[in-house]
Amino acid sequence: MDLLKETGMTGCKLVDTPTEYNAKLSNVNNGDPVNKERYQQLVGKLIYLSHTRLDISYVVNVVSQFMQAMTAVERILQYLKGTSGKGLLFRKSGKCDIEAYTDSDWVESAIDRKSMSGYCTFVWGNLVTWRSKKQGVVARSSAEAEYRALSLRICEEIWLKKVLTDLR
Structure with missing residues (x-):
């Protein structure tokens, strides 16, 4: 406001x-x-x-x-x-798992022809990380753009599992 x-x-x-x-x-x-x-x-x-x-x-x-x-x-x-009253809600959940979703948009930018990647991660049912980023190189196909987005999300998920293990 x-x-x-x-x-x-x-x-x-x-x-x-x-x-x-x-x-x-x-x-x-x-x-x-x-x-x-x-x-x-x-x-x-x-x-x-x-x-x-x-x-x-x-x-x-x-x-x-x-x-x-x-x-x-x-x-x-x-x-x-x-939407001034909207925000993120964190609630206690019985699910003790990590869920992650990813997507990419092939050749999103008409200027440099780079694709856009995005992902979000839920821990115990609560959204905790998200990212939207232009890919560093031009993908030759939509499949390549999807694989690059997937690798970015997997790295985030591995890091998050390590942090949660350290925190017990």
Whole structure:
């Protein structure tokens, strides 16, 4: 709410999603010039906020790669206004296991043709880790992109099992 007050968007309309469906961003400016300093400050604050708001982590990752996506940043703020009471819930569970899910989007970026990987990990039924990251190299196929995403998740799962074993 402080971020909305600071940006003067407390009276904005609400939206159901933090980004438009199939929105493709680019570095080409088709509209008004963007205040670079203000844009960087807003994206920096959204990055900080995304540590506790998983639902915006992917779209914040995407807008942080572009300097001309002010309308996308404003849409994230509109989404945050409508979901200000949402958060993560940790509850006691009888399940004593680790579940992990992964996905990738082949050739996500039209600029450098790199794929996007993402995963999330649940420990005892509670979401504890998540990540969305552009892959370091260009994948030649969707299968290769999926395997790279899977290897990233497996490394995280091995690390998490080791930490849990150390903590008993």
